[in-house]
Amino acid sequence: MAGGWLIGVMVQAPEEKAFLRHYYAVGFEDRAKAEWTGVDHALKAGIVASSPVAGLEPVQAIAQVPATMMKTLGLADGQVRALGWQYPRRWIIPHLTV
Secondary structure (H helix, E strand, O other), X not given: OOOEEEEEEEEEOOOOOOOEEEEEEXXXXXXXXXXXXXXXXXXXXXXXXXXXXXXXXXXXXXXXXXXXXXXXXXXXXXXXXXXXXXXXXXHOOHHHEO
């Protein structure tokens, strides 16, 4: 099993007045593929920012998720899990943040 990525995407959901960073756990080892997959899923939640918002990039790889952690947290290869807008501390290993 390969590792994955924790991706942050700036999204304005219909019920929100501003863009908020929404987090996605993406089970792809390739960083770019994980970022684009995160954007694809964020589009289902609302409008994705096209430029930086308050100094935050519209799409950003936050941290790498090791394969062992993916297994522990139940994320399969190729799977995407929407984690919401609150910072997902459970998915972060400090020395692997980008």
